[in-house]
Amino acid sequence: MKAAWQRRRRAGRPSARADNPRPMTSLRQHWARVPEGSAVLFMVQVFATLGFAVLQSTLVLYATRRLGFSSEQAALMMGLFGAFNYGLHLFGGYLGGRYLSNRNLFVGGMLLQVLGCGAIAGGGLTGLYWGLALFLTGSGLNVTCLNMMLTQRFEPEDDRREAAFLWNYAGMNVGFFIGFTVAGHYQLDELYSTIFWFATLGNAGAIVLALIFWRTLADRDTPLSHRHGAGFWGRFAIGVAVLTGLVPLLAWLLQRPSDTAVGMKGLCAAVGVALLVMTQRHPVLAEKRRMQAYLVLMLGSLVFWSLYQMAPNGLQMYAVGNVWLNVWGVPVAPQWVQNINTVVIVLAGPWLAAVFARWRVRGWPVDIPLQFSASLVLMGLGFLALPLGIQFADASGHADFSWLFISYVLQSVGELLISPIGYAMIGRLAPRQHQGVMMGSWMLVTGLASLFAGDFSAVVAQPVDGSPLTTNAAYATLFTQLAVGSLITGTVMLGLRPWLRRLIDGARD
Known part of the structure; x- marks a missing residue:
């Protein structure tokens, strides 16, 4: 066999392996177009x-079932969890690339997460x-580093940026899927120590x-x-x-939740004024x-995330107490419900990236304001599904799982239209010196939304008797009001679309 191959090669005829070089060439061309480090960041994102x-x-369940928190106390703690996690991203965006490299800050933050x-x-x-x-110190400061390391690998007008962030967002949700699945498995037996290890x-x-x-x-072109020498060290x-x-500062603040929540809202207002100035x-x-x-789109995102952040908070408590968490005879752990979101995002993220690229090639105007408007409408429709489920609840007051499933699917598609798109647009809308x-x-904004989600979640107190009939009416009213607010905001955003397009596209002329 080897001698025959050598004779063919000496005779000038291509070997069977070289008869069809196109697939290998195409694969090499594809990888040549992927900026160095993008694939690594995808894998890092999964584990992080x-x-x-x-x-x-798991926090709300752990706090209420193991530590004796009331539903209101757990909702407030969960609100602060999101507020500190996302709120510190602002500080992390300033530290990363200025006082610690994004790479160093990420690893240091992950070490704190391990200890936590x-x-x-x-x-x-x-x-x-x-x-x-x-x-929270670790996760709050290092998440922005991942986004900055990724965005540094593209020029401002690079069309591959959006697809890269959609892929990276899919990687993050692979991590969510694994985390939710394992946590739910041990949640069925309430093995909380195993979950956290x-x-x-x-x-x-x-x-x-x-x-x-x-x-x-390694960082690229940061201050x-x-x-x-001495300046660096x-x-x-x-x-x-x-x-x-x-x-120690966060540990002290977490033990004073009510005052801390008010202070965090004031801080967010001050940051908003500073951005405006x-x-x-x-x-x-x-x-x-x-x-x-950017500022207008940020206000729209605040409405979206205020509803979205209810998933691990009030929506989880609603699912546990008011929904039949059983599908075809199989018990569903509360954490598994959130895997609806991860599966939709992992499957739909890369697909949407390809669809958007194809539509733009055809000249169809798929732009950021339209994507944001659609996300708010989908969020509103997702929350409308919940009172419909309550309307058709059985005699015990439990809603069918399918209504919760529909709600999460609609919310997840909406998330794809606002979250990775929002990350990707920073590189386009923000001047380089202000990107971090x-x-x-x-x-x-997501941190502030987490506080609002905690406020919404605490509106409905869990009954002592555990009966969903006690809380269904309050849940139906709350979900309807939130849905209408999201739909109105999406409609307003759609009306502002021509003006926003002029700000974004006209600035490039």
Whole structure:
């Protein structure tokens, strides 16, 4: 066989292996177009998400069933969990690339997450507060780093940016799927320590991956990358001090939830005013218009995320108490319900990226304002499905699982139209010198929305007798009001679309 192949080669005839080089060439061309580090960040995202998925889906249940929290106390704690996690993204956007490289800040934050999950796994109220403080400091500061490392690999007008963020978003939801699935499995027996130890191992995996591909994930063109010697190490020391100093502060604030929630809302209002002033004073007119569009879109996203953040909070309590969590005779763990969201996103994310690209090639106007409007409408329709389910509940007051399923599917498609699109648009709308701050501010909106979601979730107190008939009317009213608010906001956003397009597209002329 070998001699025959050599004779064919000497005779000038191609071997069977080389008869059809097109698939290999096409594959090489495809990978040549993928910026270095994008695939690595996809895998890092999967592991980095595991700990957050476990805590987000389990905290309310752990607090109420193991630590004795009331539903109102658990809703407030969950609101603060989201507020600190997303709120610190703003600070992380400023620290990353200025005082610590995005790469260093990410690994340092993941180390704090590992310690935090371990502390919670140890059990007790003290372990909860200090574990959450460690975890939230890490996750709050390092998530923006992943987005910044990805966006640095594209030029501002690179059309591949949106697809890359959709793929990365799919990777994040692979992590959510694994985290929700494992947490739900152990939730059926309420093995909370095992759940949190799994989260610890998952976060450690992200650190290992980042260290293996350390050189690949290096920062590109950040303020810190232009500093050397004493200037670099001085800033590095400040960054490390911030990482360690935030932990006791958060532990203290978490033990004063009501006052902390009010203070967080005030901080968010101050950041909003600062962004408005920064926009109005920006000297470059084209960039200023884009920043104005960013502010309007940010308000629309606040409405969306305020409803979306109810999934691990009030919606989870509604599902546990008012829905038959049983499909074809199989019991459904509360965490598994949220896997509806992850499956839709993992399957639909890459598909939507391809669809949007094909539509734009054909000249169809698929733009950011239209995507945001559609997401708000879908969120509104998703919440309308819930009171419909209550209307058709059985004699015991339990709604059929299918209504909850429909709601989560609609919300998930809406999420795809606003979340990865929102991350990707920062590179397009934000001036380079403000990208970190504006990326962090974008995520701060989700933190404020988490507080509002906690407020909404606490409206319906869980009954002592556990009967859904006691709370169905209150839930139906709440869900209807939230749905109408989202639909109205989506309609207003659609009406503003021509103006927003002029701000975004006209600024490029």
